[in-house]
Amino acid sequence: MKDDEISKLVQSHSRALASGDATAFTSIFDQKNAALVRDQARVFANLRKMPLAEKSYQVLRRQGRAQDSFGRGVKFTQDVAFVHRFAGIDLRPVSEWYRWTIEKASANAPLVVTKVQGAPPTISGEVSKTMYFPGPWDIWPDIVVAKAGASLVLARPQDAALARRVAPTVSAAAASDLAFWEKNGDPDAAVPSGFVVALVEGKAQLGKLFRTAKANEAGVSIPMPRWGIGNDTVKIGGTRVVMDTASEFFRNEQGIMEISEHELAHSLVAGLDSAQFALFGRANWITEGFAEYVAGRNRPINGNRRVSEGRAYVAGQLAMPFDGKLPTNALWDFKQMTSVNYLMGHLAMRFIAQKYGERKLVEGVVAAYRAPGDDSEAALFQVLGVTRADFERQWAGYVRAQLA
Known part of the structure; x- marks a missing residue:
């Protein structure tokens, strides 16, 4: 042969x-x-x-x-x-x-x-056991395609009505995220104008679409490397957003908007990723904090679903006491601390926006994406012109004041 x-x-x-x-x-x-x-x-x-x-x-x-x-x-x-x-x-x-x-x-x-x-x-050690397999076309008996402005919502036939109900919210979330970017982002940066969103039911399905992995999230934005080699600055060609309709976010319209804005914020900046190998990867508090900030920027922090956990954390009532330090990737999921770490990332972004302005916030986040993963924090602090120690000290005071 x-x-x-x-x-x-x-x-x-x-x-x-x-x-x-x-x-x-x-x-x-x-x-x-x-x-x-x-x-x-x-x-x-x-x-x-x-x-x-x-x-x-x-x-x-x-x-x-x-x-x-x-x-x-x-x-x-x-x-x-x-x-x-x-x-x-x-x-x-x-x-x-x-x-x-x-x-x-x-x-x-x-x-x-x-x-x-x-x-x-x-490469061994990848989280997913498969390379962006299966797509919904591989495992669903049929696919409903609901237009959501410039975006698409994909669903199984039994979720057709839900897909049509969710589509306007996904469209509104995309418009909101893109408006934020247009106001504060680099106009020459490669960002998408629409997104692919797939709806699944339950964690088992969430971990088995565009990947084969154990899922703990309510939603995920999966970055996909561009096909082909060459000196193209865009390393991530697109993303696939998958959302679990059994999660708490799908109980009401506000929750669907929140998770959509969050996951689409990840997708919005994915194309700016340097995609360089990193031992520990980009700091989660930057990645997740930015997505949380974009999704919750127009709402008071008191209305955040994680705020009561945050207060318990600052009061020393969780598995780990608040020590005024930014969350590390190594301890991100330690003893049910994940949710409060999302809030800490969010509060870090709120603090930056308040002190330096949203444009500086976006500039810092983009610098963190463009740097090799392990250098993401240093890249952000360099843009802000502050040392990590000084930033943490000021941020810790802000957190305590917000969650008092």
Whole structure:
């Protein structure tokens, strides 16, 4: 078997999707496996509903014996990228990685795909066990696409009514976040004008869309690296926002607005990420604090859902007492402290906005994103022109005053 056989197989699959030829699309799969063919026919139908400006399959890496000098049958796995870009939403094409099991019965037999699963990451230690797999098109029987201004809300058929109800709120959240950026952000920076939001029900589903991981959040913005190499300054091509409709945020309209503004704020600045390897990563209090600030900037802190926890923290009633220090990534999730750490990040951003102004706040956050992850705090403090020690001292006083 030669490399060009694989290339031709993948190219024909791309052409079939682009031209809308369902028969050609499913023809590469094992026709004796009715369930596999049926699943892939559904993937095809779902993908045809997606407003994609670009879509193709590209060859990645291969494992196993892909050729036999004696002309015997071979079986191997081939990783394939589904490269795609949502029109008007993704800054660059992104990719979802599949692992195909391929068999070739004899030297002259065609290649047949006998199994489709998600490909694992190339770097060990990644949180997700798969590379942006599964998409909703892979696992949902059908996809409802609700327009939300320049954004999209994707849902399963049983959530169609909910998707239509949520869409105006997602649209309003996007408009609010983009207005904040337009007023305070760098006009030349690469930011999206719309977002992809998918609705799921429960933590198990939340951890199994565009990733395979354990989920503890109510919502997540998943950054996806752009496809291809080169000296493009944009490293993150787009994001996928997934929200859990079983979470407390979906009990009322204000909660849906809050979680939408929060997750879309993450997505708004994701394209500014340097995406450089970091041991500890960007400081969570900056990342989460910024998203919380953008979502709650027009409401008094007394109305924040986390404020009673914050008061208990300052009063020394939680697992760890408030010591006037910013939360660290290492202890971010320590003993149910996550929620209060979100509040501390939020209060850090409120303090910055009050003392230095919102433009300086955005400039500092952007500097933190553009710096290598471990240098994010130093980059922010440099923009503010303050030492970490001085900042923490002033911020701790502010926190105590706010939560008195």
